[in-house]
Amino acid sequence: MYYPEPISKLVDSFTKLPGIGPKTAVRLAFFVLSMEEDDVLEFGKALVNAKRELTHCSNCGHITDKDPCNICTDPNRDNTLICVVQDPKDVIAMEKMKDFQGRYHVLNGAISPMDGIGPEDINVTSLIERLKDEEVEELILATNPTVEGEATAMYISRLVRPSGIRTTRIAHGLPVGGDLEYADEVTLSKALEGRRDL
Amino acid sequence: MYIEELSLVNYRNYDRLTIHFDHKVNVILGENAQGKTNLMEAIYVLGFTKSHRTPRDKELIQWDAEYGKIKGRVFKKNRSLPLEVIFSSKGKKAKFNHIEQKRLSDYIGSLNIVMFAPEDLNLVKGSPQERRRFIDMEIGQIEPVYIYHLNQYQKILKQRNALLKDLQRRRTKDTTMLQIYTEQLAEHGAAILFRRFRFLKKLREWAVPIHLQISRDQENLKIDYLSKVDVSESMDMEKMRDTYLTEFNRKEESEIERGTTLIGPHRDDLVFTVNDRNVQHFGSQGQQRTTALSLKLAEIELIYQEVGDYPVLLLDDVLSELDDYRQSHLLNAIQGKVQTFVTTTNIDGIAHETIREAEIFTIHEGKLVENNGLDR
Ligand SMILES: Nc1ncnc2c1ncn2[C@@H]1O[C@H](COP(=O)(O)OP(=O)(O)OP(=O)(O)O)[C@@H](O)[C@H]1O
Ligand SMILES: [Mg+2]
Ligand SMILES: [Zn+2]
Numbered sequence: 001m002y003y004p005e006p007i008s009k010l011v012d013s014f015t016k017l018p019g020i021g022p023k024t025a026v027r028l029a030f031f032v033l034s035m036e037e038d039d040v041l042e043f044g045k046a047l048v049n050a051k052r053e054l055t056h057c058s059n060c061g062h063i064t065d066k067d068p069c070n071i072c073t074d075p076n077r078d079n080t081l082i083c084v085v086q087d088p089k090d091v092i093a094m095e096k097m098k099d100f101q102g103r104y105h106v107l108n109g110a111i112s113p114m115d116g117i118g119p120e121d122i123n124v125t126s127l128i129e130r131l132k133d134e135e136v137e138e139l140i141l142a143t144n145p146t147v148e149g150e151a152t153a154m155y156i157s158r159l160v161r162p163s164g165i166r167t168t169r170i171a172h173g174l175p176v177g178g179d180l181e182y183a184d185e186v187t188l189s190k191a192l193e194g195r196r197d198l
Numbered sequence: 199m200y201i202e203e204l205s206l207v208n209y210r211n212y213d214r215l216t217i218h219f220d221h222k223v224n225v226i227l228g229e230n231a232q233g234k235t236n237l238m239e240a241i242y243v244l245g246f247t248k249s250h251r252t253p254r255d256k257e258l259i260q261w262d263a264e265y266g267k268i269k270g271r272v273f274k275k276n277r278s279l280p281l282e283v284i285f286s287s288k289g290k291k292a293k294f295n296h297i298e299q300k301r302l303s304d305y306i307g308s309l310n311i312v313m314f315a316p317e318d319l320n321l322v323k324g325s326p327q328e329r330r331r332f333i334d335m336e337i338g339q340i341e342p343v344y345i346y347h348l349n350q351y352q353k354i355l356k357q358r359n360a361l362l363k364d365l366q367r368r369r370t371k372d373t374t375m376l377q378i379y380t381e382q383l384a385e386h387g388a389a390i391l392f393r394r395f396r397f398l399k400k401l402r403e404w405a406v407p408i409h410l411q412i413s414r415d416q417e418n419l420k421i422d423y424l425s426k427v428d429v430s431e432s433m434d435m436e437k438m439r440d441t442y443l444t445e446f447n448r449k450e451e452s453e454i455e456r457g458t459t460l461i462g463p464h465r466d467d468l469v470f471t472v473n474d475r476n477v478q479h480f481g482s483q484g485q486q487r488t489t490a491l492s493l494k495l496a497e498i499e500l501i502y503q504e505v506g507d508y509p510v511l512l513l514d515d516v517l518s519e520l521d522d523y524r525q526s527h528l529l530n531a532i533q534g535k536v537q538t539f540v541t542t543t544n545i546d547g548i549a550h551e552t553i554r555e556a557e558i559f560t561i562h563e564g565k566l567v568e569n570n571g572l573d574r
Contacts, residue, residue, distance in 0.1 A: 021287075111375060113360035118370055147353040147382075154378045 007033075059130065061106035061123040063088045071095075071104060078102045080137040083170075084127065084156060086110050086144055094142075102140075105130065110148040111155060119155060127156070131163060142170040199274035199310065199507045200537035201241065208263035210236040211564035221273070222534065223556035226541045233564045234541040238313070238514045241539065244270045245311040245339070245510075247283055247292050247302065255285050272309050274507050281308055303342035310339055310501050310509035314494045314516050321493065322477050322486040326467040333468070336497055337397045340504045344393050351386040351463070354379055359458050366457035373450075380446045383462060388439035390463045395431045398423055398468075400503070404496035409472075412488050412527050419492060420471040426461050491524055495531050511538040518547045526550055 003011065007029055014025035032040060056062065057069035064070065071077065071091070081102030085091060091104050109122040130136070141156060143149035157167040200221040206212040211233045226234045235251075239258075242250050249258060259266035265286035272279050282293040291298055292305045299305040317324075321332055338345045358379035364370045402421050409419035423431075427445050429438055445461055446453075453460050470477040470489050477489055501509045511532060517525055517540060529550045532538055542548060545558070560568035 113357050113364055113375070118364075119372065119375065147350060147357060151354075151357065151375070151378050151382065154382075155375060158374060158378070 003029075056106075056108070059126070060104050061108055061126065062091050062104060076101075079135055081140065082127075082130070082134075082136055082138075083140045083142050084153075085142050086149060086152070090142065107143070107152065110143055110146070110152040112148045122152070124156065124159070128159065131160065131165060136165055138166045138168065140168050140170050199272055199510065201244075201309070201510060202271040202273050202278060204237075204241065204244070205267075205269045206237075206240055207265075207267040207269075208260040209240055209258060209266045209268055210260060212236065212240075213260070213564065215564070215566060217559060217566060217569075219537070219539075220557035221537050223538045223540065223552050225545065225553060225556045225558045226539060226561055227543070227545060227558055228541075228561035229543060232561045234561055235514055236564075237561065238512045238539060238541060240268050241270075241510065241512060242311055242313055244268050244281055244283055245306075245309040246335070247290060247305060250313060250315075255290055256287075259285050270309070279308070303345055306342045306345060307339055307505070310505055310507070311512060312494060312497050312501065312509045313512040313514065314491075315512075315514040316516055316519050318494065318516070319487050319490050319519060321490045322470050322481065326465075329468045330464070330466065332493075333394055333397060336401075336500075337393050339509075340397070340501060341393060344390070347386045347389040347393075351383065351390060354382045354386065355459060355462070355464060358383060362453055362459065363457040365454045376450070380443070383459070384439045384442035384446065387442050387462050388435050391425075391429060391438050391466075392433075392435040394463065394466075395423060395429075399431060400500055401493070401496050404499045404503075405492045408495050408499075408531075409488060409492035412492060412524065413485075417472045417485065417488065418474075419489060420474075422469045422471070424467040424469050425463075426465060487520065487524065491520070491528060495528070498532065498536060508536045511536050513538060513540045515541055518542065522549060529553075 003026075010029040010032060011022070011025045014020050014028050015022060020028070032043075035043075053065050054063050055065075055067055057064045057067055057072055059068045059072045062069050062071065078101050082105050083094065083100060083102055084105045084107065085094070086107050086109065088106055088108075091106060094100050094104075105123070105127050107122045107124065107127075109117055111117055111119055111122060131139075139156070139160060141153035143153045153169050157169075160167055201219050202221070203216065203218050205214075205216040207214055209215075226237055228234050239249055239251060243258065248255075252258075265284060267282065267284045269280065269282045272281055279295050280293075282291075282296075284291045284293075292302075293299065294305055294308050317328075318332075321328060334344075334348060338348070358376070361370075361375055361379060365373070365376065398421060405421065406419050409417055427441055429441055433441070442461070449460055470481075472481060472485050472489065475481070477485055481489070498509060498511065501507075513528075517528075520528065525548070529552050533552055540548070540553075540556070545553065558568075558570050559566055560570075
């Protein structure tokens with residue numbers, strides 16, 4: 001199908017978003033054409049600003065508009081506890097629950113040799129640095145319950161072991177998502193066990 | 199257990215189809231390429247949520263359709279239960295008693311199936327992969343947790359092999375990750391191996407006497423598990439894991455040199471022996487077929503023993519491949535107790551009384567054109 005070039009470019013941009021196929025991209029592109037010009041400008045600015053004004057916190061790796069981030073600078077949080085997660089999304093999810101009062105460390109990835117991601121490609125070095133400086137007593141390894149997340153948690157626990165800091169693995173419970181997952185009673189029992197020492 | 203009703207929507211060459219089955223023998227009659235195998239496949243997919251023919255779920259959806267659906271009613275343990283599997287571009291969903299099952303292991307086992315197709319006659323002669331697939335499918339439907347271990351094992355194996363390649367090409371030197379993958383692989387590997395041994399022990403108890411009977415007391419079948427690692431049936435799971443760990447340690451250098459995992463259940467095989475001769479290498483075609491038939495019949499009995507109900511049997515094009523003697527042995531063995539589906543292009547090819555009592559469904563271009571048998 002031949003669309004005028006500006007539309008083609010827009011369609012192409014939409015398909016770069018996760019979960020958007022060619023059909024949806026075309027629908028979205030034509031919807032943009034029907035929007036008020038002000039709204040379109042606002043939308044474009046929001047996109048650019050989100051990218052430009054957000055950076056990763058140099059201490060914990062979470063996304064933030066000021067460095068260090070609000071969580072790292074919050075004086076009321078428990079310094080002895082760090083929760084290690086794969087993704088900034090996980091921090092946001094944990095914060096919604098409001099139960100956790102410690103600090104975070106965001107790896108921004110998980111070790112996966114298949115995808116060419118080794119330990120040096122995720123945010124581990126800065127974690128080890130933090131452990132030297134801060135008075136941490138326990139690391140909660142809350143990486144995803146996938147093979148990659150599990151292996152990453154084991155890697156970190158091995159790295160930390162000589163320091164004597166306690167590492168625990170959080171139970172994620174059941175896998176979520178629409179597709180049939182190959183999980184089972186084992187995952188369930190893991191969830192029930194709660195945190196376990198690694 | 200038996201299937202009372204099956205309906206298809208946009209499945210392969212079927213637009214819409216609803217069939218009520220007989221709980222004994224159902225013959226699916228039709229010319230070539232009319233949809234007989236598709237119908238068998240649909241029943242198989244209802245049990246396993248996967249096809250026996252293709253790993254790509256998309257192929258099951260009718261060309262140009264957005265989604266495809268298989269619904270069935272299974273009668274077991276005095277209850278009639280609805281099952282449903284839906285495929286779309288977003289993936290698949292499986293429902294048991296109207297409730298979506300997120301975990302495959304909660305769904306598998308709802309409908310037990312044994313399929314016997316011409317490819318299965320190759321079980322003895324074919325590649326080790328085919329024999330591994332055979333035991334994996336059978337253990338999986340009796341003991342769904344096995345599927346979880348297999349799946350984890352495959353994922354860890356892929357990562358481990360990728361890392362071994364990196365180490366081989368000196369892209370990394372750190373072996374900490376290798377140790378981690380090794381431990382994980384040994385853990386799941388042992389869980390797989392332990393269940394395979396346990397399954398084989400039970401399978402033998404059925405297959406050996408059945409084989410003896412089909413061969414008119416002439417052939418003594420033996421089934422052995424072949425592994426590069428020194429493991430045995432008498433070990434417990436922990437011992438198996440430790441054996442793997444020791445062996446992985448010993449092989450570390452050569453694994454790095456070769457850039458791949460050299461041991462584990464993914465490299466194991468089954469060996470069939472008849473009267474002390476390896477059937478794969480020295481067996482006649484007849485002996486190989488008898489072995490395959492004995493295994494399938496043993497499977498049916500084993501499922502009954504483990505699950506408390508007979509599975510549904512799918513015979514796709516296989517009866518015509520068996521001689522009259524083996525054909526009637528098969529049909530006698532299942533007569534009256536196992537719901538069976540038989541495909542054929544010509545009913546005269548089957549010379550057994552059960553066929554005369556069977557319900558016959560004639561299929562033409564993805565439609566049911568005739569249903570002669572006991573009308574309900
Ligand atoms: N996704 C699909 N959508 C529509 N038609 C399909 C699809 N996949 C396969 N078919 C058609 O289904 C037919 C094959 O059906 P099937 O394999 O069930 O034949 P059969 O009756 O078993 O034949 P045979 O006797 O040769 O084994 C072919 O005509 C093929 O084109
Ligand atoms: Mg066919
Ligand atoms: Zn921070």
